[in-house]
Amino acid sequence: MKRAKSESSGWISPTFVDGKGSKNIAESLCRGSKLRRQVSEGLALGTFVIELPCLATLDALSIAGFDFVVLDLEHSGIGIELLGSLISAGRAAGLAVLVRTPGEDLSLIGRVLDMGAHGIMAPHVDSPERAREVAKAARYSPAGNRGFSPLSKFDSLRTPLETINDSTFVVVQVEGKEALENVEQIASSAGIDAVFIGPYDLSLSLGVEPGSPEVRKAAERVAKLVPEHVGLGIYIDDPAESQSWANIRYALQCVSFDGRMLANDAKRVVRAARCEE
Numbered sequence: 001m002k003r004a005k006s007e008s009s010g011w012i013s014p015t016f017v018d019g020k021g022s023k024n025i026a027e028s029l030c031r032g033s034k035l036r037r038q039v040s041e042g043l044a045l046g047t048f049v050i051e052l053p054c055l056a057t058l059d060a061l062s063i064a065g066f067d068f069v070v071l072d073l074e075h076s077g078i079g080i081e082l083l084g085s086l087i088s089a090g091r092a093a094g095l096a097v098l099v100r101t102p103g104e105d106l107s108l109i110g111r112v113l114d115m116g117a118h119g120i121m122a123p124h125v126d127s128p129e130r131a132r133e134v135a136k137a138a139r140y141s142p143a144g145n146r147g148f149s150p151l152s153k154f155d156s157l158r159t160p161l162e163t164i165n166d167s168t169f170v171v172v173q174v175e176g177k178e179a180l181e182n183v184e185q186i187a188s189s190a191g192i193d194a195v196f197i198g199p200y201d202l203s204l205s206l207g208v209e210p211g212s213p214e215v216r217k218a219a220e221r222v223a224k225l226v227p228e229h230v231g232l233g234i235y236i237d238d239p240a241e242s243q244s245w246a247n248i249r250y251a252l253q254c255v256s257f258d259g260r261m262l263a264n265d266a267k268r269v270v271r272a273a274r275c276e277e
Contacts, residue, residue, distance in 0.1 A: 009140070009161040015150065016158045025156035031096040032118040032169035035068055036193055039231040039251045044068060045242075046098075046252070048235075050076045051259030055089040061258075062093035069095050070254055074102040074123055084115045091116055098171065109137040110146045116153065119169030121196060126178040128185040134172055135191025139165045143191060169193050171233060171252070175201035180218060187226040194231035194252050197222065211237075223249045 016022075038044035046068035049057060053076060061069055071078060071086050078086070083099070090097035099112040100121040109120050122134040136144035140161045154160040170191055174183055175198035187195045197219050203210045206218065219234065226232055226249075233252030234245055237260075242253055256264075271277045 009142070010159055011161055012158060013150070013155065013160050015155045017155050018158075022156035025153055026163075028091040029116060029118075029153065029156065030163060030167040031068075031091075032167040035096040035118065035169050036231070038067055039194060039233075041251075043242075043246050043251050043253065044096075046070060046096075046254050047261070048072050048100075048254055048257035049078075049086065050257050052262065053078045053082060053086055053258075055085065057258055058086065058089040058093045058095065062090075062095050067096060068098060068118075070098045070100050070121055071117075072100045072257075073108075074100050080111075083112065087112070087116045096169070098169065106133060106137040109134065113138060113146070113164075113168060114149060114151060118167065119171065119193070121171040121173060123173045123198065124175055124179075124201075125172035125186060126176060127182055128189045131172050131186045131189035131192055135170050135189060138168050138170050139191060171196050173198050174222065176205040180222070183222050184225040184227075187230045192230060194233050195222065195226055196233035196252065196254075197235070197250075199235055219250070220248060 035044055044067045046066055047061060048070045050072045053071070058069065069090055071083060073083070087097050087099070096118045098119045098121050099117045100123060101108045101112060102123070112120065120134070120138055125131050125134060137146060138144060140146050140148055143165050148161065157163045171194045172186060172192055173196045174180065174186065179186065183195065186192070199215050200210050202218060203212060203215050206214055208214045223232055231252050232250045233254070234250045235254045236242055236245060237256060239255050242255060245253060
């Protein structure tokens with residue numbers, strides 16, 4: 001998956017600091033580019049943080065071997081105050097951090113990116129117009145309309161506008177019938193890095209039960225319509241299905257989520273302790 005370098009400003013920051021600390025901070029800010037490369041190479045493995053939003057969770061997920069996490073503001077109780085600490089913890093743990101932003105308000109996109117997130121996941125994107133709005137909100141002029149604040153962490157970047165534009169990873173979710181009808185145009189919108197299938201909401205929209213064959217068939221149709229340079233993503237409950245999805249281009253995979261993984265492993269421990277397995 002190749003992506004053209006953005007036409008963002010090559011402005012050199014007068015407050016740039018060249019040193020070991022700057023290199024470390026710069027690396028931690030620019031993992032969106034690495035995530036894009038992993039998707040193009042065939043598999044980037046992530047998970048959602050929804051029910052257990054604490055710093056130890058981010059450490060544990062990194063130790064487990066995940067490449068990225070999605071901090072979910074749509075279905076969790078995570079507030080803006082806690083979000084900043086979680087983003088920092090993810091960066092410190094070596095993870096790429098995406099934030100799923102809720103609702104129609106685009107102003108939150110720039111705010112979470114200023115906190116240091118490497119990208120965003122926008123739910124319920126049903127039209128190419130909406131996709132373009134999301135992409136523009138995530139990038140600086142001339143690629144978008146994100147506002148720039150010369151935050152101290154950006155002093156680690158010689159050309160912050162260009163570097164951040166190029167490393168920001170933008171994911172839009174396709175979750176309904178209207179989105180399916182428009183998916184080729186949505187995926188072709190400037191600035192979109194990946195299209196992500198939400199299988200539960202998609203099944204509800206199609207009037208079928210979660211896990212039904214109709215959802216897989218819809219995803220296979222999407223894979224044929226989305227341009228090769230745009231990544232494909234999906235949520236997966238069962239990790240045994242991961243390779244099957246990767247084989248049809250779904251390389252940006254969120255496998256399970258924090259609460260589910262804890263519950264599943266806790267049940268395994270209890271069964272083993274009671275000699276039930």
